[in-house]
Amino acid sequence: MTDDKPSKSEFMKEKSRFLRGTIAEGLTHVESGAISEDDFQLLKFHGSYMQDDRDVRGERSKKKLDKAYMFMIRLRIPGGFVKPAQWRQLDDIAMKYGNHSLRITTRATFQLHGVIKSNLKRTMQGISAACLDTIAACGDVTRGVMSVANPYLSKVHQEAYELAQRTSNHMLPKTGAYHEIWLDGEQIVGKELATAESEPIYGPRYLPRKFKFVFAVPPDNDVDVFAHDCGFIAIVENGKLVGWNVTVGGGMGMTHGVVETFPRLGDVLGFCPHDKVIEVAEKILTVQRDWGNRSNRARARLKYTIEDRGLDNFRTEVEKRLGFPLGAPRPYKFERTGDFIGWRQGQDKKKWHLTLYIESGRIKDTPQHKLRSAIREIADLDICDFVMTANQNLVFANVSARSKVKIEQILAAHNVSLATSSGLRRNSIACVALPTCALALAESERYFPTLLTKIEDILDKAGLREDEIVIRMTGCPNGCGRPYLAEIGFVGRSPGLYNLYLGAAFDGTRMNKLYAQDVDEARALALLDPILCRYAKERNEGERFGDFTIRAGYVKPTLVSNQFHADVTLA
Amino acid sequence: MTVTPLLPRNAPFLPEDIDMLNKVVARTTPQQRSWLAGFFAGFEAALGGGALPAAAPVAKPRAPLTILYASESGNSEALANKAKKVAQKNGLDAKVFDMADADLTLLAKAKNLVVYAATWGEGDPPSRAADFYQALMSDKAPRLDGVRFAVLALGDTAYVNFCGVGKAIDARLEELGASRAADRVDLDLDYAKQAAEWTEGALAKLAPPETAPAGGTVVHVDFGGAAGQLDDDEPQFTDERPLEAEISALVNLNGTGSTRETWHAEFAFDTPAFSYQPGDAIGLVPENDPLLVDELLKTVGLGSDAALLLKLQKSYDVTTLSRSLVENYAKVTGRGDVKALLEGEAYPKFAADRQLIDLFEAYPEKLTADQLTGLLRPLPGRLYSVASSLKAHPGEAHLLVGAVRWESHGKVRKGVSSTYLGERRKVGTTARLYVKPNRHFRLPPDGHTPIIMIGAGTGVAPYRAFVEERVATGSKGKSWLFFGERNFTNDFLYQLEWQDYLGSGDLSRIDVAFSRDQPEKIYVQHRLWERRAELQNWLQDGAHLYVCGDEKGMAKDVDATLVKILAEQAKGDEEAGRAKLKELTKAGRYQRDVY
Ligand code: SRM
Ligand SMILES: Cc1cc2nc3c(=O)[nH]c(=O)nc-3n(C[C@H](O)[C@H](O)[C@H](O)COP(=O)(O)OP(=O)(O)OC[C@H]3O[C@@H](n4cnc5c(N)ncnc54)[C@H](O)[C@@H]3O)c2cc1C
Ligand SMILES: Cc1cc2nc3c(=O)[nH]c(=O)nc-3n(C[C@H](O)[C@H](O)[C@H](O)COP(=O)(O)O)c2cc1C
């Protein structure tokens, strides 16, 4: 399947004049809400996706209307940290140009949805006015860099956060296209372009595929460190951060029915001292740049490079480019993946931090809950900073004891409760899916909450309401909600039908396994009911649900990623 | 066909005399006819004293008649042209003038003057007649002693200022010393019959027979046509005689979630005689909402009468409140409080945003069926700028109809015609149509002439017809569309078609203004101003300007902006710009279809 002809997006990137293409010109075609196919691919590198409202696709041509095109805009916010002033600006933008909501993503940043072409430029300028950008938030480059939530929690959290920022900035494409197109920066054209512009790290074709860095601080694995191309695990020895274990080759995406595509957990490559992190990160990225598969995008992620070339060869090449060897991995211990919901204090034992559970990360007002308005009111007071988490939740960080009360009052006044209905819901993730996601095969964000409510009835029956169980849903196998790391995973197959996965480890160190195919809601509930009830009765002391489903024989454990599709016995 | 010299029905004889005479002349030979002609001519000459008999009839000087009209949508114009025919039959020397291109001095020269004037806007003159009208009202107006005149005013009782313009002209002419030969009539939308009668009468008074020696004139009758038949240029389809056309498509063009409701309706017919041109309007005779009629009947105690309900639903105007209606209601009911509504400013205050049902509910009385129908005027047709070209869609007419809905005085109101289509018609059912030609909104005769089409909302309708026509006739002239609505995503009327035309080059340019997509409001006039440089170039190249759509909501502002743009081009002030725009109007290069 790998004939070596470069895929067409490789040519597209190369002739894009460093990501310019004809985007600027495309914006001037007022009769259409769309941009050309090539520009659509390029626009991703600028942090935006062209989408169309799939809810209304059926009616449009009858009404002599073009598809309801609109743009999703993803911000680059390394470490997911914003100041209240920035929150206010983003909230304004969402209300003026977006669909009146802010979406916290599973990579701890914001997405705006529903921005029409004629507003794209002013939206970008508004984001820039908030001292933020969207550069490389999508595309075949280094994506938003995540770190363990909330730099205020400890010195090490702070270090992780700063590294995330430095990594993101270091890996930024150097092209001036972004400023030129969106911020009316001066134009560089013709010959000068070639000379003025160059991409020292990426080269003119950038990467074969997206590339994701994360920084984790045990015992929290809130970022799912093994799910990404390259992860760093903080190694703290007698209270001091000594360096980082480096992981490579993680990734969630796969295609239904194509076994040579599979989700994969990263391998620990070795240990690197704190001051070498950026260097190591860059070398790992450049090896993937040169070794990665550029003819077949379905096999172009680093995880397949590692599978195909082997971890040792990869390590050797990285060390060769570094000019020094990586150390042996150091011991570490993760305890959980999700967020700690509620109020907590950091090491300093002075300030408070509230992690608020946000349903599917969607910040909007509904008739019942005025979530967006509540947070806006809090932001207006300048009494806390905001940190988004990899689990689509929001931290009100660095709050004084006095402001703590104030925040609780405001949330209550807007009918937003601090309590979550169950341990299951506290550990839930749902991807965006319909109506905006072009790849969605089934509902996710809009449907998952109702499914959870129905499962909660089972939990009550079994007496498990407060037990922490990781459950995730995605509308397709791309895995944006990292469903293969959920103890209960739902992956969309077609409208109303999902594949049901069981048996992942609570701490994110083992993927789950397919348990039942094409289940609708009724069947899903019928299948989960007995398992949950049995778990309640028969679990060992402290035994997690995922581990139990394996011991009880519902599914085999996925011990090696490339065996993800193997030893499946369907219910 | 064999041509027989029959006298036409409208010959100046009693009908039975016409029959008798025709019995004889039908059998006459050419020789006999010329002998007769000579005989009568000689006879008249003898009476007139001493002139020699002539073989051919001699023409005596004929009494002059000046026919002047002020028209927007062509009704007054049509009446004026009919009047000319009548005048000629009566042996008058009649000339027709449009206020649009007439000069005041015309009045001073006139001996006998008949005026047909419509009222527009809120009591304004038709736009093309505005200059003449203002001049007439100003003190520049000449004395008109010795001029004899008669005025027919067209209007719509739905408007508070009913026939305001006609009334003003009538009064002003008298003020200037002219003498009224016949009393003014103020006619509502159902004017046809009364107008014809008035014209006959008024002309007789203006130029009495004795001054018009019928015998001395060579009577112009079209002997080619089947003699005795009705006048030829009578439109075949009117709101009294509409065409039943089948609805072959009916779709709300606005996307789900839109704040608008705009219906694209396609009508099919196999009646070649039903023909129109781009720029024309098509009249639709709607039906009332049966629920509303039922409510109305209940309030006047006629709730159970099903036959009456159907009659009102199809044929009577049951929504419009008018001063005359209130007068009659006061008479019929003898209620003082209703009569009081007609005093001072009471009426306009009451009528504002109210309809007939409100009157009946506010002053409830039991009525008989005849009393009720006696109060109501016939249900008038509604005009819609045709959105298709017959060349592109033979046997079809497409309309673009914006649903009118509003709330007032605690009631949900529905536009009779626009919601009739949207709510009470389905594909496969029929609707009643007629054609309303509009020769003042036409593509340039030369297909190479560039056109600039400016429209908001349903104002885009005729431009679809224009572009279709130009494609069908292979016209290669440049075209530029300015379109405005509320939201890009859901309100871009005919978006896919415009995209195709841009792709094929049949539409050269498009600019759009969507007012609600961003914090600040953007309207077509803003786009015009942004693009003024190119716009000026197009005008240099002889482009024609078109404006269509809502008068208050758009046309006024577009007009003002065009003045600014032309002023800038002429390096002059607003006056200079206005003058330029007038030039364009006179040259037929600035045409408006506004409502
Ligand atoms: C918003 C978000 C899901 C969410 O609910 O939060 C998301 C949304 C989309 N992802 Fe994702 N992905 C998101 C995290 C992920 C993750 C999780 C992670 O990174 O921790 C994964 C799995 C990890 C990985 O990369 O393997 C992920 C794997 C994908 C893939 C599969 C990539 C692969 O190599 O297999 C696609 C499809 C593709 O790239 O071809 C994809 C594509 C998409 C697109 C852009 C659909 C498209 O390509 O047209 C989705 C936009 C939907 C919308 O309307 O907003 N998204 N996507 C997450 C935004 C992250 C961010 O801020 O950058
Ligand atoms: C030459 C010409 C061309 C036209 N072309 C088109 C066209 O292409 N497309 C199109 O949609 N229309 C067009 N119109 C307008 C159309 O003829 C009708 O006037 C329109 O459809 C409304 O008719 P209706 O019977 O639905 O409403 P009606 O029952 O006649 O009610 C309309 C009346 O209700 C009152 N009214 C309306 N809104 C309010 C409000 N918010 N508050 C208080 N009172 C209100 C006003 O008095 C208004 O005159 C055109 C008009 C003309 C004269
Ligand atoms: C937009 C519009 C405004 C009108 N305003 C008035 C008015 O204020 N007073 C009135 O009596 N008639 C008014 N009318 C009715 C016209 O005078 C009537 O339709 C007349 O027959 C038009 O004659 P024309 O075709 O010669 O212009 C209005 C009609 C329209 C379409």
Ligand code: SF4
């Ligand atoms: S997982 Fe699939 S459906 Fe969900 S957001 Fe990602 S691409 Fe869309």
